[in-house]
Amino acid sequence: MNLTLKVWRQKNANTPGRFETYQARNVIPDMSFLEMLDVVNEDLISHGEDPIAFDSDCREGICGMCSLVISGIPHGGHKGTASCQLHLRHFKDGDTVTIEPWRAKAFPIIKDLVTNRSAFDRIIQAGGFVSVNTGGTPDGNALPVPKTAADRAMDAAACIGCGACVAVCKNASAMLFVAAKVSHLNLLPQGKAEKDRRVLNMVRQMDKEGFGNCTVTGSCEAVCPKEISLSFIAKMNRDYGVAILQGK
Numbered sequence: 348m349n350l351t352l353k354v355w356r357q358k359n360a361n362t363p364g365r366f367e368t369y370q371a372r373n374v375i376p377d378m379s380f381l382e383m384l385d386v387v388n389e390d391l392i393s394h395g396e397d398p399i400a401f402d403s404d405c406r407e408g409i410c411g412m413c414s415l416v417i418s419g420i421p422h423g424g425h426k427g428t429a430s431c432q433l434h435l436r437h438f439k440d441g442d443t444v445t446i447e448p449w450r451a452k453a454f455p456i457i458k459d460l461v462t463n464r465s466a467f468d469r470i471i472q473a474g475g476f477v478s479v480n481t482g483g484t485p486d487g488n489a490l491p492v493p494k495t496a497a498d499r500a501m502d503a504a505a506c507i508g509c510g511a512c513v514a515v516c517k518n519a520s521a522m523l524f525v526a527a528k529v530s531h532l533n534l535l536p537q538g539k540a541e542k543d544r545r546v547l548n549m550v551r552q553m554d555k556e557g558f559g560n561c562t563v564t565g566s567c568e569a570v571c572p573k574e575i576s577l578s579f580i581a582k583m584n585r586d587y588g589v590a591i592l593q594g595k
Contacts, residue, residue: 348373348374348375348376348435348438348439348440348441349370349371349372349373349374349440349441350370350371350374350383350435350438350440350441350442350443350444351368351369351370351371351441351442351443351444352368352369352370352371352387352443352444352445352446353366353367353368353443353444353445353446354366354367354368354369354399354446354459354460355446355447355448355459355460356399356459357448357456357458357459358458359456359457359458360455360456360457360463364456366445369387369391369399370387371383371386371387372390374386374435375435376434376435376436377434377435377436378434378435379406379431379432379433379434379435380415380417380423380430380431380433380434380435381401381403381406381413381430381431383435384399384401384446387399399459399460400457400458400459400460400461401413401415401459401460401461402414402460402461402462403431405431406431407431407432408428408429408431408432408507408572409507410507411429411507411508411509411510412509413429413430413431413509414430414448414449414460414461414462414464414509414510414511414514415430415446415447415448415460416445416446416447416448416449416450416514417430417433417444417445417446418444418445419445420515420570421449421509421511421514421515421570422509422511422570422572423437424570425437426574427572427573427574428572429507429509429572432572446460447460448460448461448462449462449464449510449511449513449514450514450519451510451513451514451519451558452519452557453466453513453519453521453556453557453558454466454510454513454514462510464508464510466521466556466557466558467508467510467521467524469552469556470521470524470525470528470549470552470553470556471528471549472552473548473549473551473552474529474541474544474545474546474547474548474549474552475528475529475532475545475549476532477532477537477538477540477541478541481537481540481541482540490536490537492535492536496534496535497535499530499534500530500531500532500534500535501531502575502576503526503527503528503530503531503534503575503579504527504531505527505573505574505575506523506524506527506528506531506571506573506575507572507573508524508528509572510524511567511570511571511572512524512567512568512570512571512575513558513567514570515566515567515569515570516559516561516564516566516567517562517564517566518559518560518561518562519558519559520558520559520560520561520562520567521553521556521558522553522558522560522561522567522580522583523567523568523571523575523577523579523580525549525550525553525583526575526579526580526582526583527575527579528549529545529546529549529550529583529586530579530582530583530586532545533545533546533582533586542586542590543586543589543590543593544590546583546586546587546590547587547590547591550583550587561580563577563580565577
């Protein structure tokens with residue numbers, strides 16, 4: 348099959364970008380989207396041209412590096428699917444596909460399709476952990492955890508931090524990401540000791556990074572490759588409100 352690609356090319360954050368048109372010729376339907384880009388890059392390199400810069404690592408839908416807006420939708424719009432898991436069989440021979448980077452002030456472009464998402468790292472550093480100051484490490488079986496809480500925490504912990512929620516949101520809000528990272532710890536007994544401090548510090552860091560506010564459109568949940576529920580935002584807001592009222 349053959350595809351026409353309209354790819355965003357940009358040297359760095361300080362230079363204007365533009366769409367360039369490339370041909371993906373004789374690609375196989377069972378190829379992943381990133382494998383198709385590899386083939387296009389091999390052709391560009393063979394002709395002495397600069398290859399398209401894009402992020403990838405595990406290519407198994409685990410690491411969250413494959414940050415591509417494909418035909419206007421982060422990760423291509425297939426439910427529960429990251430860009431690296433998207434296969435060409437979802438496209439038709441002769442299709443024109445537009446490929447862009449995440450569009451958000453907090454995610455400045457490094458080159459082409461690669462953005463700097465270190466803002467997420469700084470939010471995690473603000474409180475997305477259980478610190479040594481909470482006491483000694485108990486035996487793994489000594490602390491009972493209700494199955495409902497464990498299941499809910501695991502649902503939140505599935506977040507891979509890709510940033511699709513930010514890319515799709517009209518306000519570039521990071522609420523779904525932060526809510527998942529806050530909730531998977533706040534739901535468990537091990538995270539209760541720092542529950543209030545965690546939510547306050549992480550939300551404050553989120554605001555400091557320049558992410559927008561949530562207006563509950565639900566677009567973040569719709570494109571999340573791990574299908575993180577919007578309900579975690581409501582939980583984080585409740586935790587934040589309690590922490591504020593308690594004067595933490």
